[in-house]
Amino acid sequence: MLNHIYKTSGSTSVPITSLNKNTIIHSMNAAVRATVRVGLYTGAKVFFVHEGYQGLVDGGDHIRPATWESVSMMLQLGGTVIGSARSKDFRTREGRMMAARNLVKLGITNLCVIGGDGSLTGANEFRTEWSGLLADLVKGGKITEEEAKKSSHLNIVGMVGSIDNDFCGTDMTIGTDSALHRIIEVVDAITTTAQSHQRTFILEVMGRHCGYLALVTALACGADWVFIPEMPPDEGWENHLCRRLADQRARGSRLNVIIVAEGAISKDGKPITSEQIKKLVTDRLGFDTRTTVLGHVQRGGTPSAFDRILGSRMGVEAVMALLEATPETPACVVSLSGNQAIRLPLMECVQVTKDVTAAMAEGRFDDAIKLRGKSFENNWNTYKLLAHINPPDVKSNINVAIMNIGAPCAGMNAAVRSAVRMGIIQGHTMLAVHDGFDGLAHGQIEPINWNSVSGWTGKGGSNLGTKRTLPSKMLEQISLNIAKFNIHALVIIGGFEAYVGGLELVQAREKYEEMCIPMVVIPATVSNNVPGSDFSIGADTALNTITSTCDRIKQSAAGTKRRVFIVETMGGYCGYLATMAGLAAGADAAYIFEDKFNIKDLEVNVEHLIEKMKTTVKRGLILRNENCNANYTTDFIFNLYSEEGKGVFDCRKNVLGHMQQGGTPTPFDRNFGTKMGAKSVLWLTDKLKECYRHGRIFANTPDSACVLGMRKRALTFQALTELKSDTDFEHRIPHTQWWLKIRPIMKILAKYNIKLDTSEHADMEHVIKKRSALGK
Numbered sequence: 224m225l226n227h228i229y230k231t232s233g234s235t236s237v238p239i240t241s242l243n244k245n246t247i248i249h250s251m252n253a254a255v256r257a258t259v260r261v262g263l264y265t266g267a268k269v270f271f272v273h274e275g276y277q278g279l280v281d282g283g284d285h286i287r288p289a290t291w292e293s294v295s296m297m298l299q300l301g302g303t304v305i306g307s308a309r310s311k312d313f314r315t316r317e318g319r320m321m322a323a324r325n326l327v328k329l330g331i332t333n334l335c336v337i338g339g340d341g342s343l344t345g346a347n348e349f350r351t352e353w354s355g356l357l358a359d360l361v362k363g364g365k366i367t368e369e370e371a372k373k374s375s376h377l378n379i380v381g382m383v384g385s386i387d388n389d390f391c392g393t394d395m396t397i398g399t400d401s402a403l404h405r406i407i408e409v410v411d412a413i414t415t416t417a418q419s420h421q422r423t424f425i426l427e428v429m430g431r432h433c434g435y436l437a438l439v440t441a442l443a444c445g446a447d448w449v450f451i452p453e454m455p456p457d458e459g460w461e462n463h464l465c466r467r468l469a470d471q472r473a474r475g476s477r478l479n480v481i482i483v484a485e486g487a488i489s490k491d492g493k494p495i496t497s498e499q500i501k502k503l504v505t506d507r508l509g510f511d512t513r514t515t516v517l518g519h520v521q522r523g524g525t526p527s528a529f530d531r532i533l534g535s536r537m538g539v540e541a542v543m544a545l546l547e548a549t550p551e552t553p554a555c556v557v558s559l560s561g562n563q564a565i566r567l568p569l570m571e572c573v574q575v576t577k578d579v580t581a582a583m584a585e586g587r588f589d590d591a592i593k594l595r596g597k598s599f600e601n602n603w604n605t606y607k608l609l610a611h612i613n614p615p616d617v618k619s620n621i622n623v624a625i626m627n628i629g630a631p632c633a634g635m636n637a638a639v640r641s642a643v644r645m646g647i648i649q650g651h652t653m654l655a656v657h658d659g660f661d662g663l664a665h666g667q668i669e670p671i672n673w674n675s676v677s678g679w680t681g682k683g684g685s686n687l688g689t690k691r692t693l694p695s696k697m698l699e700q701i702s703l704n705i706a707k708f709n710i711h712a713l714v715i716i717g718g719f720e721a722y723v724g725g726l727e728l729v730q731a732r733e734k735y736e737e738m739c740i741p742m743v744v745i746p747a748t749v750s751n752n753v754p755g756s757d758f759s760i761g762a763d764t765a766l767n768t769i770t771s772t773c774d775r776i777k778q779s780a781a782g783t784k785r786r787v788f789i790v791e792t793m794g795g796y797c798g799y800l801a802t803m804a805g806l807a808a809g810a811d812a813a814y815i816f817e818d819k820f821n822i823k824d825l826e827v828n829v830e831h832l833i834e835k836m837k838t839t840v841k842r843g844l845i846l847r848n849e850n851c852n853a854n855y856t857t858d859f860i861f862n863l864y865s866e867e868g869k870g871v872f873d874c875r876k877n878v879l880g881h882m883q884q885g886g887t888p889t890p891f892d893r894n895f896g897t898k899m900g901a902k903s904v905l906w907l908t909d910k911l912k913e914c915y916r917h918g919r920i921f922a923n924t925p926d927s928a929c930v931l932g933m934r935k936r937a938l939t940f941q942a943l944t945e946l947k948s949d950t951d952f953e954h955r956i957p958h959t960q961w962w963l964k965i966r967p968i969m970k971i972l973a974k975y976n977i978k979l980d981t982s983e984h985a986d987m988e989h990v991i992k993k994r995s996a997l998g999k
Contacts, residue, residue, distance in 0.1 A: 280325075426515050465503070632762075633760075636683075636685065641900030684885065758933045
């Protein structure tokens with residue numbers, strides 16, 4: 224399972240220290256919990272270091288053994304339960320020598336640090352001078368030669384905890400998604416009152432040196448303007464901003480939103496403050512303007528499902544990295560790229576992070592954006608396209624139709640909005656098709672303009688209306704309406720029905736020439752079961768709904784003790800929601816169709832819970848995907864657990880139902896939908912140029928009808944027909960699903976003794992190559 228394990232006094236010792244320059248963030252606890260439990264699972268001894276580096280220096284009760292039960296009921300808690308503090312002592316060599324002595328005395332040779340770049344740089348410095356510190360301790364008689372020999376090398380691994388997402392090399396740092404949740408909650412509350420009163424709102428968010436929170440907030444709420452430190456506005460921005468706000472009002476918009484990162488600067492390096500912007504708007508335009516500075520609200524609250532899963536996955540990867548490390552291995556950070564866990568050399572990441580600061584100081588702002596990474600650059604380019612370009616005067620004479628198919632989900636409207644606006648920017652006429660393929664067959668088609676989609680980003684459900692009907696029985700009427708409304712391209716946003724419907728339209732090209740137009744399917748379903756994409760729009764919102772419900776259920780079980788809850792989730796035959804919610808909520812088991820189970824497995828689960836009731840953690844949470852097994856229904860499992868647990872625990876059941884499809888979209892779904900909508904129309908525009916022959920559009924190649932999906936680390940287009948071989952049409956799921964690989968993590972964290980597959984473990988990658996491309 225592991226390449227090798229370093230033994231110290233008969234066991235590996237992995238201390239966990241959580242520190243971030245005296246800053247507390249969300250989901251550190253998920254990372255702490257995973258590191259402790261996976262460490263114990265591998266047979267290691269695990270220690271908590273309380274109060275960060277200061278606890279390392281002070282030793283004594285600050286360094287205590289961690290147990291399985293000591294990390295229970297902490298997933299839903301913000302901040303860090305083991306404390307974090309600035310340490311002046313650790314900055315001195317004497318302080319670091321005391322820290323080294325405390326570790327040596329406990330036989331600790333592996334250190335896992337959760338923090339920002341300052342904390343991680345400190346850890347690397349500690350590791351670099353380790354042998355020198357030990358030599359001085361031996362010389363001073365503080366440790367013996369034998370003790371120094373046993374602890375001759377210190378392994379370091381870092382996890383980045385920062386709400387600013389300011390650490391280069393990772394797409395998302397632990398805590399960022401939760402901070403976005405807090406910001407978007409405030410934005411949603413503010414926009415309702417601002418629309419009522421016709422106001423301009425200026426919202427200042429955190430980000431002294433990094434504009435990620437401001438940029439994603441601007442994308443997620445459709446802001447009129449964003450100020451970020453990486454890309455100051457051009458000279459004369461004051462005139463441009465006022466003109467933009469005035470134009471928006473003239474078009475009938477009742478609301479203006481401006482997002483400002485606290486570190487926003489002008490081209491000459493002077494700060495741009497929210498008060499300065501307020502004065503400008505009030506003096507020049509006379510608009511009723513309000514300023515809100517969010518401050519530490521962004522750091523608090525319950526961690527999002529994404530952050531909990533990220534923290535848990537990073538915790539597992541951190542332990543693997545520590546136990547596979549050799550004296551030659553550089554200190555690394557575990558990181559996220561797309562949906563892949565990766566390892567990067569710590570100091571390379573720190574260097575690139577410093578390079579961003581240097582690029583900003585030297586006025587090389589394009590370099591600063593690139594150095595932030597692909598994810599940041601994509602966000603910036605999407606924002607620029609949607610917010611900063613006026614529709615062209617010359618029309619393209621192209622009509623693009625947009626429709627929603629299947630069950631509604633949060634984020635559909637965000638995708639429609641960005642597709643409509645991107646189409647208008649390209650000079651196309653955009654057409655809204657109401658009620659899916661039914662609407663296309665019955666002519667429920669009308670033009671949709673820039674203002675029609677204002678405020679759609681934050682709305683749940685489907686404003687266009689959606690149905691599950693497939694086109695196969697209406698192909699004649701559909702082809703007639705494609706000709707009647709002169710539709711040149713089609714954007715189909717929806718779930719498995721959208722994918723199957725797209726395939727049916729492609730197959731109909733042989734009979735109906737009108738179908739020979741470019742088409743793109745954007746996956747949008749809570750089930751996350753569309754082939755060609757690792758993620759679907761709407762799944763993150765559903766996941767957060769399930770996770771927050773499970774939190775409440777667990778809380779009630781903690782009060783009554785000896786209670787097990789059986790919770791049924793949606794997803795059709797796809798077990799994504801049950802598995803990921805199980806990981807985010809700390810479930811004891813999650814029954815899904817893809818991972819077959821029998822009566823013996825159910826028996827093992829019951830016995831596991833009976834044993835659990837003997838510990839201090841007297842509660843259980845079982846998730847069941849709605850279609851996991853036709854015979855082992857939710858009622859059957861509830862009755863089985865009730866009977867077998869008689870006298871030890873009692874059971875309750877919850878069927879979550881359609882609440883999983885509703886609600887306002889999460890920041891992830893708004894941002895994902897916005898990027899997918901924009902990218903789909905840009906692709907269609909290029910494809911239309913390719914397919915234009917003899918004065919008309921003719922597209923009949925497989926690559927002219929694609930699914931746009933997230934695959935590992937990039938948004939990619941895959942031909943609908945090529946995806947057929949990867950589709951289980953009977954059960955409406957792809958044959959290959961990436962998340963099945965991380966299912967064992969949930970079982971290990973629930974204390975099942977199973978084998979963890981490390982065949983796809985992350986190798987060390989590099990970030991320096993990105994810098995060389997910029998002439999650094």
